[in-house]
Amino acid sequence: MANHDSHHVPGSMDISAHKRGYEAFLTGVRWTSVFILAIMVFLAVFRTHNGY
Numbered sequence: 001m002a003n004h005d006s007h008h009v010p011g012s013m014d015i016s017a018h019k020r021g022y023e024a025f026l027t028g029v030r031w032t033s034v035f036i037l038a039i040m041v042f043l044a045v046f047r048t049h050n051g052y
Helices: 016-045
Strands: none
Touching: none
16 A cells, blocks of 8 residues: 655646656657658659659
């Protein structure tokens, strides 16, 4: 069982590392999305199947 005699105060935890990690994750998702979109545009512009 958990020890219920802890001195934790809700809202007092330092979450700065979690925030930095989440911001890094969002930055990675954004850049990956831009990269994939650029590849899709490149493939649409330079398609080589000549309409078939």
